[in-house]
Amino acid sequence: MAEPARIPDGLLARVRQRVAGQGTMPGVAELGALVRDLGGVLGEQDLVALAAVVRAEVVGAGPLQALLDEPGVSDVLVNGPRSVWVDRGRGLEACDVDLGDAARVRALAVRLAAAGGQRLDDAAPVADARLPDGSRLHAVLPPVAGDGALISLRTLRPRAFTLTELVAAGSVAPLVAEVLEALVARRANLLVSGATGSGKTTLLSCLLSLVPPDERIVCIEEAGELGPDHPHVVRLLARRPNVEGAGEVDLAALVRHALRMRPDRIVLGECRGAEVREVLTALNTGHDGGCATVHANAVEDVPARLTALAALAGLSDDALAAQAASALHAVVHLRRDGGLRYVAQVGAVRRGPTGLVVERVLGIGPDGVVSPGPGWAGFAGRWGIAAVGHGAAVGHGAAVGHGAAVGRGAR
Structure with missing residues (x-):
């Protein structure tokens, strides 16, 4: 890394004092002029380098x-x-x-x-x-x-990735992209799972970009990270209590408020606490096409994760199974393998004899090979997706469209 320009003694303090007096954050050109006025820099190259360093120290991450x-x-x-x-x-x-x-x-x-x-x-x-x-x-x-x-x-990221870009990067197998497009188009309620840093927010932003432009998306987050390419997105951000313990607005409260905002799709950036009760309730009141993310090791482990979160909200196992099986339609699971983040599983949600079950219907390797599970045919039929035969495997290079192993059916 190149040696940064040295800031003259006292320049930062003078710049901060001037910026505070203005009450507005200066732009790049304005800050350069301010550095010239307060620092007495004469050389143009030195000025540009010093202005960059001062900007990083004043309004950036130093x-x-x-x-x-x-x-x-x-x-x-x-x-x-x-x-x-x-x-x-x-x-x-x-x-x-x-x-x-x-x-x-x-x-x-x-x-x-x-x-x-x-x-x-x-x-x-x-x-x-x-x-x-x-x-x-x-x-x-x-x-x-x-x-x-x-x-x-x-x-x-400056913008959301498109599904085509994620396919090109190897994060989504081409045939899985068809499945995801069909789920969004048919307003399935989706749960995106994976470990920290596996790409959950990136994929969710991409999927929300596929929502028709005449629908209103309400995103509920602790810190605004979702950035879908969509013309009608509104954000609700949680607020922590102050040191006196007052002023808190948590995610559960924001989900309830979102229901009064005429949403077409309700999105919870991350479900990791008692707000699971509110989001499942919201998705059980006719608000189809909703999404949330959750930390989990695999689609089969999602029921255990939801059960633990539901306990924080006072929901019994039976109540969770009834609510989740009705509210959630599919789980899309991501993994990180070295530098590659990719969709590794797609699961179908149902209620089994012993409680909530998420059954793997598609498995995807890091090489893009797609293997259907036993429940794939029923899942594909429900969502209008042309089914691939059990035991087939299709890699990244397979064509998508007419005659492909997995394709979007008629809407």
Whole structure:
């Protein structure tokens, strides 16, 4: 990494004071002029380089901004002043970045949290926020972070991937893309599952981009990460309580409010608590085409995950099975294999003799080979998808369309 331009003593303080007095965030050109006025920089190249560094320090992520700006970077993690890691799609890699000392890392975490509208100090040592550029911040201070402040940054993609792009990248097998298109078009209620960083939000944003433009999508999230390419998306963001314990608006309350907003599709960015009761209730009241994400190891493990979440809401196993079997139609599961994030399973939701069951109807390998399960024919028939015979396997190179093993049926 190139050596950053050195900021003259006192320049940052003068720029921050001027910006605070203006009350608005300066643009790139305005900040460059401000640096010239306050710093006395004469050379044009020096001015551009110094303005970039000052902008990163004033409104960006400081020394981490260059990493966040790199194409392909999804995560930047700070474990300490000289322990910075980045994920460029190949897994985590150590970076040669020196953040100074523990006090500077703490100051950076506090400033970033403030930029996201969150308080971060000894009384509130954990912050989860969305930064002005759309990046997701999670920061932890001592004593909760035992060895010093921890910072986790996840970049926001400038736009949602199209399904065609995900197919080209190997994240979605071509035949599975046909299945996903059919499920969205026929207003199936979908649950997207997978581990952290497996691509759940990316896939969900892509699927929501397929929703007809005359439908209203209400997205409910803790921090706004979903970015579908759709003309009618409204967001509801959860609010944490202040240090006095007042002012909280949780996800469960937002799901209830969403029902009064004339939604065509209700989307819960992540289901990880008692809000599972509200979202299942919403999807059982005629609001088809809804979506949510959940952490799980496989489609077969989703019932156990939902059961654990339902217990937090006071739902019995029988009540969960009845609600979920009626509310949810399909589970799309993602895996991460090295640098590849891909749809690995599609499951059908039903109620069995012993409770809720998610049956694998399609299995997909990292090479794109699609293998149907025993329940595939019934699932395909329900959603108007031309079925592939049991035991067949189709790879990434197979054509989609007339005569393909899996194709979208008549609507």
